[in-house]
Amino acid sequence: MSGLQYMKGVRTRFYNKLLKEIQNVKEILNTDLSDLFDVDEYKQLRQRVLEAKLSINLYNDKLMMQSEKLSQAIDDSDIIEEASTLYHKLQIFEDTLQESKETEHNKIEKKERALSLAVVTEEMKTMFEAQMELQRVLVESKRVKKDTVKLPKIDIPSFNGNKLYWIEFWDSFENSVHKNDSLSDVDTFNYLKSKLTGDSRNAIIGLTLSNTNYSVAIEILHKRFGNRQETIDSHYKALMDMNPARNSLENLRQFIDKVEKHLRCLEVLSQDTNQDIFVSMIRRKLPNDGLLQIEIMKGAGKSGQ
Known part of the structure; x- marks a missing residue:
């Protein structure tokens, strides 16, 4: 033989x-x-x-x-x-x-x-x-590559596996790429992999680029990072773990921007953010001078009405 x-x-x-x-x-x-x-x-x-x-x-x-x-x-x-x-x-x-x-x-x-x-x-x-x-x-x-589709230049943020940013990433990707009928599944999969880093990329690292594996990759990512309750809990935890604001205009602005971002995300997830507990928690993280300025601004607003 x-x-x-x-x-x-x-x-x-x-x-x-x-x-x-x-x-x-x-x-x-x-x-x-x-x-x-x-x-x-x-x-x-x-x-x-x-x-x-x-x-x-x-x-x-x-x-x-x-x-x-x-x-x-x-x-x-x-x-x-x-x-x-x-x-x-x-x-x-x-x-x-x-x-x-x-x-x-x-x-x-x-x-x-x-x-x-x-x-x-x-x-x-x-x-x-x-x-x-x-x-x-x-x-x-x-494999001989034929009729390769040139991927569109779309400004979509990358996703590193942080569940706080999954909804923002997926909404952008879904509307700009996933629903683009001019792209095949393998081209969409290629674009998806280019936007994944860290834990999210490791989650699908073994999948080869193919039309069949695109749906498998989406299912893995949704299952790993798209749990709605875990995302809600992560936003609540991020709010509670925020460092207290310092008494400077730049730091106060950054603090407020972060708080508003988490509250907007919780509203998208159908959470009631108009609760006294949020007001109390945020006030405890503001410096006394900042609270005083807020009270002065409130008083000025009332007197001007």
């Missing part, structure tokens, strides 16, 4: 293994979580999810390495991309599975999940990122 035939045989074996794991993942993703009440069934499903993540990642990596050796004769980019997409969907399914369990059993299994994931998470993350980078180089070396 020639070396080429042997490599093809090895690639075929990895290919069939990966097909089997993809079918297993699809069966897991079709599980109806609403019927999952038994603790043993939940643990069995959690174990299947962990094993499936390891297996699909392992065989995807092996197939990709073998396919690279045969890249001139064999193209496995389609199944590799499908495996990558399913891996991320499996992560989302795992989060949904955990949330349903926490609701039903009052978060009893949360510590078990953290313990089991801690053993493999770091190694999987490193291995998967290396695999995705290798896959990106392999696919891009074969």
Whole structure:
């Protein structure tokens, strides 16, 4: 048997293994979580999810390495991309599975999940990122780019993962880029990645640029940073943690600008900001001279009416 035939045989074996794991993942993703009440069934499903993540990642990596050796004769980019997409969907399914369990059993299994994931998470993350980078180089070396759309020059602020700024970022991106019918999903995804930094970029770092992965990326970002109640809590905490204003015009102006920004965001989130507690909290952070000036201004306003 020639070396080429042997490599093809090895690639075929990895290919069939990966097909089997993809079918297993699809069966897991079709599980109806609403019927999952038994603790043993939940643990069995959690174990299947962990094993499936390891297996699909392992065989995807092996197939990709073998396919690279045969890249001139064999193209496995389609199944590799499908495996990558399913891996991320499996992560989302795992989060949904955990949330349903926490609701039903009052978060009893949360510590078990953290313990089991801690053993493999770091190694999987490193291995998967290396695999995705290798896959990106392999696919891009074969793919001929046609009809590339030049992205419009739009002034949209970047998003670094701070939940306080998610609504502002997404509203700007949605109206300027996401709803732009002249852009394909892959071009929109490329623009999105160029505006992400820090934690937000790390959240989708393993996703390759493709039409299919754009919707997966949006779902991951909304789930990670777009929780409405967490955003509300963050604004309240930011107001309470603000440093007291100093007795200078510039510092007072900066203080007021920050307060008004948080209050406007809370109003957008349907929060009642016309409460005495806000007035009392803000007054405590103002210097006495500043409060005196406010009272003088109020008195001047009344006398002029």
